[in-house]
Amino acid sequence: MASMARRLVVTGMGAAALAETALIHLGRTYGSTAAERATALAGDDIVAHPNVVTNHAVTIDAPPEAVWPWLVQMGWHRAGWYTAHWVDRLLFPANWPSANRILPSLQHIEVGDVIPDGPPEAECGMVVESFEPEASLVLHSTSHLPMSWRDRARLDWTWTFVLVPVDGVTRTRFLFRSRWTTSPWWLTLGGWLAVVPADFVMARDMLHGVKARAEGSTLESPFIS
Numbered sequence: 001m002a003s004m005a006r007r008l009v010v011t012g013m014g015a016a017a018l019a020e021t022a023l024i025h026l027g028r029t030y031g032s033t034a035a036e037r038a039t040a041l042a043g044d045d046i047v048a049h050p051n052v053v054t055n056h057a058v059t060i061d062a063p064p065e066a067v068w069p070w071l072v073q074m075g076w077h078r079a080g081w082y083t084a085h086w087v088d089r090l091l092f093p094a095n096w097p098s099a100n101r102i103l104p105s106l107q108h109i110e111v112g113d114v115i116p117d118g119p120p121e122a123e124c125g126m127v128v129e130s131f132e133p134e135a136s137l138v139l140h141s142t143s144h145l146p147m148s149w150r151d152r153a154r155l156d157w158t159w160t161f162v163l164v165p166v167d168g169v170t171r172t173r174f175l176f177r178s179r180w181t182t183s184p185w186w187l188t189l190g191g192w193l194a195v196v197p198a199d200f201v202m203a204r205d206m207l208h209g210v211k212a213r214a215e216g217s218t219l220e221s222p223f224i225s
Helices: 002-029 034-038 064-072 085-091 185-214
Strands: 052-060 114-116 125-132 136-141 154-166 171-183
Touching: 002 052, 002 185, 034 052, 052 185, 064 154, 064 171, 064 185, 085 185, 171 185
Parallel strands: none
Antiparallel strands: 052 171, 114 125, 125 136, 136 154, 154 171
16 A cells, blocks of 8 residues: 555656656647747846846737727726736736726827836836837846835846737737746746746747737637626
8 A cells, every 4th residue: 555655646746846847848838839939028137147037929910000099008097908807807906907908198108208007006027128110029027026125125027018010010929928037046947847837828828818909809718708
């Protein structure tokens, strides 16, 4: 009995390790090609020596100008991050549901603007580092840690969104890259084991949320239910 129990434990641990490895791979690469992962993008120089780089992508059946308005209005108590409604309700109950329409009042951004990613008391947000309308948007944060951690841990993080026209200008390849460096070691380890796998779910939802909205297929999309 003891030897059988040990075999079951070892088998279970092996299965868990394989599942974690698969989730880390998806969290780093979902939807992207090797060529896209190797391509230099705007904002790569901000976090020059990252601990983690993730690349995600999706093809949208709409031109870049139809995708761009959905990007510039993102943020906490703005248009949201276009994650699934169940994610919004479970993980971000204090935020509003992600918008299903373009909001004219949120279509203007400037370099240096702060895009909030939490309530005011959290002092958490992404700074607009650069943008090229209908082409790229680079956001940067050093505030995505609980307030009580900020005197003993560090997170330096960029999000880059790139819109590449394909098939002439009728479709868009939507690229999303994050680059981050963390310290100390326990935060880096936690990022690899928890945040990178979670990024598979969050980034996938965001990509498909933008895709559904830009294509005008919100009601039919399983990612918006």
